[in-house]
Amino acid sequence: MVSTVHSALGFQLKPFTSEDDANLREALKRCSAATYESAAQFRKTGNTEHLPAIVLGIIERYIEPDLRGKLKDADDDLRIIEDLGIDSLTMMEVVILVEDVLQMTINNEELRHLRSVGDVKTFLDCKVRGLPLPQPTKFIPIEQIMTVMPIQPPFLFLGEATVGAHGANAKYKISGQEFFLQGHFKDNPILPASIMLEALGQLAVLFLLEGQVGEAGKVVDPKMIFFTSCEGVRCHRMCRPGDVLNLSIKPKRLKAPLATFEGQIRVGQEKAAIAEEITLTFGFAEAVAQPVPQAEPAAILDAPNKAAVNA
Numbered sequence: 001m002v003s004t005v006h007s008a009l010g011f012q013l014k015p016f017t018s019e020d021d022a023n024l025r026e027a028l029k030r031c032s033a034a035t036y037e038s039a040a041q042f043r044k045t046g047n048t049e050h051l052p053a054i055v056l057g058i059i060e061r062y063i064e065p066d067l068r069g070k071l072k073d074a075d076d077d078l079r080i081i082e083d084l085g086i087d088s089l090t091m092m093e094v095v096i097l098v099e100d101v102l103q104m105t106i107n108n109e110e111l112r113h114l115r116s117v118g119d120v121k122t123f124l125d126c127k128v129r130g131l132p133l134p135q136p137t138k139f140i141p142i143e144q145i146m147t148v149m150p151i152q153p154p155f156l157f158l159g160e161a162t163v164g165a166h167g168a169n170a171k172y173k174i175s176g177q178e179f180f181l182q183g184h185f186k187d188n189p190i191l192p193a194s195i196m197l198e199a200l201g202q203l204a205v206l207f208l209l210e211g212q213v214g215e216a217g218k219v220v221d222p223k224m225i226f227f228t229s230c231e232g233v234r235c236h237r238m239c240r241p242g243d244v245l246n247l248s249i250k251p252k253r254l255k256a257p258l259a260t261f262e263g264q265i266r267v268g269q270e271k272a273a274i275a276e277e278i279t280l281t282f283g284f285a286e287a288v289a290q291p292v293p294q295a296e297p298a299a300i301l302d303a304p305n306k307a308a309v310n311a
Helices: 018-027 033-045 048-062 065-071 088-102 117-129 142-148 193-210 302-310
Strands: 138-140 161-164 167-173 218-220 226-235 244-255 258-267 270-281 284-286
Touching: 018 033, 018 088, 033 048, 033 088, 048 065, 048 088, 048 117, 088 117, 138 193, 142 193, 161 193, 167 193, 193 226, 193 244, 193 258, 193 270, 244 270
Parallel strands: none
Antiparallel strands: 138 161, 161 167, 167 244, 218 284, 226 270, 244 258, 258 270
């Protein structure tokens, strides 16, 4: 029965001996007891449900103590470099320990596009199961957002963003200088709920433009994306100047000419607003062939560091 359950995994499940257990304890001696327990169960059973606890436990071992609280709620949006302070050399230490614990080999090239905790967990899950690796997450700085988006300041409510195969995330800091705050409300500036909904809609637009949406020889036309409807909107807190909005959207249905998303906004760990369905209509334009860029030599994992510098 056990061999049948694990025959589809991307690695060979081996007997977990007392020597293996001793080596695992030694490898994880600076990690939490819960990390060891999850790793031992994974090595014995191959159950991928233990992977998130292993990943978080190993990452926690390498980050500064004052940043470990960020891992408490296992937020998949946490960025490895920007939020957790893990540089390329530390990331290599993390990878070596993960390889040792999971008894698998990870190609350095596969790591270049892993920017968030969620990226790492999804990558390892696919690797262990022997599934195709997901499309890499794109990090999009504000300068690029302004280049591709049909919406522009002062009505653009996205800062930096990431777009992956299963959704998009972005941040927006309420500066207090937004023009509408002069009258919403007098001497009591509060971000309108309609603007929060607008920001989620803009992130959905960015997903259509930068995600893997399209047909052969065609791309989504930025001039053909329009709001259609919204359902199940609820606001949970007031957002004021100084707050940083963490926006996330996930596609529910994508079939031209309609795209429906679910969206959420958080401030820290607090839920600010949700939208069960945001629907946009969109159209396609003919794709324009892009010149192939010349490859340049780069050190291992330099790409994420460059993105962080340019952000």
